[in-house]
Amino acid sequence: MNDKKYASMSKRRAIGNAISYVLLILISIIWLFPFFGLIMQSFRSYSSEYGGMVNYIIPKKFSLDNYRFLLSGETNYLIWYKNTVIIAIIVAILQTIIVLCVSYALSRMRFKGRELLMRFWLILGMFPGFLTMICLYFLLKQFGLTQAGAVPGLILVYVASSGMGYYVCTGYFDTIPKALDEAARIDGATRARIFFEMIIPMSKPIIIYTALVAFMAPWCDYIFASYVAFGNDKSYNVAVAMTRWVWTNDYQGYFTRFCAGGILVAIPVTILFMALQKYYVEGVTGGAVKG
Amino acid sequence: MAANTEKQSTNAFAAVGRDIAEIGTTFVRGDWKTKLSYLIFGFGPLMRGQIFKGLGYLILELLFIWYMIGFGGKYLSKFSTLGTVATQKVGRKTVYGDNSFMILLFGILTIIIIAAIILVWRMNIRENLREETALKEGKALASNKKFLASLLDENFDKTLLTLPCLGIFVFTVLPIIFMICVAFTNYDANHQSPTNLFTWVGLENFRNLFSFGSTGFAGTFLTVLSWTLIWAFFATFIDYFLGLAVAMLINKKGIKFKKLWRTILVLTIAVPQFVSLLYIMKMFASDGIVNAYLMKWGWITSPIPFWTDPTLAKITIIVVNIWVGIPYLMLIATGLLMNIPEDLYESARIDGANPFQMFWSITLPYMLFVTGPFLLTQFTNNLNNFNVIYLLTQGRPQSMKLTGNAGYTDLLVTWLYKMTVTDTNYKMAAVIGIMVFLVTAVVSLVVYNMLPSVKDEEGFQ
């Protein structure tokens, strides 16, 4: 009797699992399909087929035409790529430093105006970023950081406002017991020493998370970057240069090249992300609960 | 309530009064070093050996004077008109006149700097008073070395925050104040610096925003605003619940390859959106791969207008956003689901609850409670979700019923962007920007105060 019930239960569980697997496979197909298409189109031969839209996915002839085009120097693709890498790395480093500084100050120190500052930044964050594009452009121009100087200009803008993104990191610092600080201070350690020698070594996950997020953002900026760099092909980043291939009529038949360029962008970013996924999840979850 | 405000304002007045009184008494009772400090900032501290503080004040004063004479004064004097000298031709050469843009920008900066220098002056007086009182009481002043050391200890916050605050001031605060001012000018394609001047027009742009008629913005604004709110609602909640469902599916007992499923989904986050979303945009285009295959298989005879029919475009955007949003929520939900104590489910099971009941009475309330503030942030983020909309439709399809280049899938932010870049209609872009701020602020305030976890958290701390 008992056995039978057990058997029916496990049977039910088996059916449930089967349905779950079907669902998961279905989901996986939907989620992977765009990437599959992207990869296939990137290998479509440019010379024997066609670079625009076609009504089939699998290329009739696989070739590396599009990749060759990108890497051959016919366009400035390598320069755009280099620009983006430079921006992403420097922004990741500087932004992380700034976020750590701000977060430590807001989490560990109690000073007058702390609440006010946090509230003020919260309000600032409610203004849409694009609002100030034209003003930022002319501000950067005053420093000579547009067009030819767009790369350092973009870095400056990305880094300058990064202090406002302290939430997740502060949340993390709050979870480190304050008693540790107190003990160290009794031993005569200064705030700076506590910060550098205690808190930072304990914050590896959040440092990696902050740097990872900061690193990934510049890869996708085609809005402000195009505004700052306009008319100077050599200071574009990949996103700016390649969205033109899709949106502007001057670049017909560039669709497969766009796909190939997209793949080349996606590979390193994806690998990095996958490698550090653990920290990303930790940061995102922490941030979500903290709000 | 009224009495309260009154009291507060009298308090403020009293504070200002006390302040002025203090400035006066400090001057009258102070020694000559203090008195001279009223003119030469930091003179007192310098004479009393507080070299760093004294020099700091002095340098600020000198900088201010240098700035005003060399730069700021010129702009400030033209601030009320934003320039009067028009551009003209000399022979075939062009001689540019006043640049209204720069006058506005540096005029604002100058006003802020003047306000700041007054504060510095006030602080300089208080510093003098403090030092003098300390000396009178026979206490020694802190040594310069100690002052420097304090920057790494009890004043470490100032060391840490100076640079970030400076960055935020120059690249966020100043531009925002500037754009708020632009909303009160006629800065647009026909009044473009440096060739043309623009000037103050008061509330005219706001009147335009709220006026109906063929060129008024009111009808379009309401259309765009309502879609913005609808979009944010669906984008937030559909993603939330589906993300939760997928997370539960993956975390179900007995499901293998958990890591594989998760990795597949997470690809969406890893690949830059301009690649994946532009590809998806092309996928659903009327000549794209989806329509092509549906037609090849004979399911449809003419392409489905995924992006050109307003209703269908909205639905497609929301669906594609599910593709974007689920992985993110799945990650968060996975972490949180593990935090729910297993014995809660155990006891429910003993009570004979089915999985759905357990979800309804245990999982969901817990998740909603924990992620309340997060949902709010998600909602406001979606109000300003530029990438998904712009990469997919650029706000299209348009209609004659909408003015200002707006389309049916435009959010307020994408509309603002188009006005800035395509139409160079900066004045209306600024007005829309202010509206976006108001919408975000109102939503945040109202919802935030309704959240259960906010109320409880206060008790908890």
Added chain:
Amino acid sequence: MKKKVLSVLMAGVMTSALLIGCGSSTPAAPAEEAPAEEAAAEEAPAEEAPAEEAAVEAPEINADATGEIKVWVADNVVEFTNQRVADFMEANPEFSGFTVTVEPVGEGDAASNMITDVEAGADIFAFAQDQIARLVSAGALEEVAPQNAEAVKAENDPGSVAAATVGDTLYAYPLTSDNGYFLYYDKSVVTDPSDLDKILADCEAAGKNFYMEINSGWYQTAFFFGTGCTLEYETDNEGNFTAANVDYASDKGLVAMKEIIKLASSPAFQNGSAAGEATNLAAIVDGTWDSGTVKELFGDNFACAKLPSFVGDDGNTYQLSGFGGFKLLGVKPQTDEDKLNACDALAAYLAGEETQIMRYETVGWGPSNLNAQQSEAVKADEALSALAEQLAFTIPQGQYPGDYWSLATGLGDDVIQGNLTADSSDEDIMKALQTFQDTCISYAK
């Protein structure tokens, strides 16, 4: 303590002011200080200018002048332009002090970039003529040098000269005269390219697509102008629109609109004008710039012709019309006269007869220069011949406000998304046309 925080912020403010002050004092100063005194001081030479102009003598060239000249052209002619710039430098050593850089900025982006920041924009830039009024009113275009103006007017086809003129001033050098559209078709599918209904029937029968971008203000006019409607604006010398002359809300407009709706309801119809983006293509209304792409797609079945005619709702037959359009080369206002001279000379060279022929040979752009149009190679070009045939039915594109283009997109989108369908009553369609017309008129003030 609160004050101390403020002091930190204050320090920030002061430093930032310092930074900005330093950064800008150099570039901003000339623009700030120049106008008042200098303008007064140089009032006298300005008065002498007309006399000089009457003589139309070439200005004196200062061979020692140096500077940088930035040129914006579409990506596919960057290489070609670089080569022509080198030729120019060789032929005109007096400008050797100038270095020229050519950047790929498409004609579409060039105008909005120029308007965003004239100072950072290119000194010489190519643009489509529909942008000229915007550019003039934003102060991004300098008048064509007086010594070049007469030659430009004489050597280029009248339509292109009209397109480069705002008010009564010539503002740009015509570059091409191929910015019009006509029909490309697949011979194996389309049997009679002269009748729109037959083309559609053939496409439907073959299960292939007919492309026309009906939600573009540029292609849309093929119908409206075809039935005899008018849409034009008057501009003053500053590029402001002073009056609109439009009669879309009329019986003629109704016939055109109904034909657009009919076209859109065909299962073979696709909205679009880029051959490179088209799938399953049998016929497309497109321009010469796509001839290479279409040739590749159609292979031996490649053919082109003037636009077809259609039988309207009222039983009459109408030939599709449309805009004849042009690409122009502009020079931006300069604060340095020597540089302006160099820019004028270079622009004239890049838009000259020889360059136009070479450009045709390299990238296939149809020349606006009358002599170049008569060259054998150009005459033998199928696509350009079809365009030339179509040009007889077109109206040279005048100046339109930027809002017109988005309004026209709105009208087209209303058809595509089914706000206006074959079932719509004449009153509804007329109402839409009336709105269109009223809004068009409201753009002129």
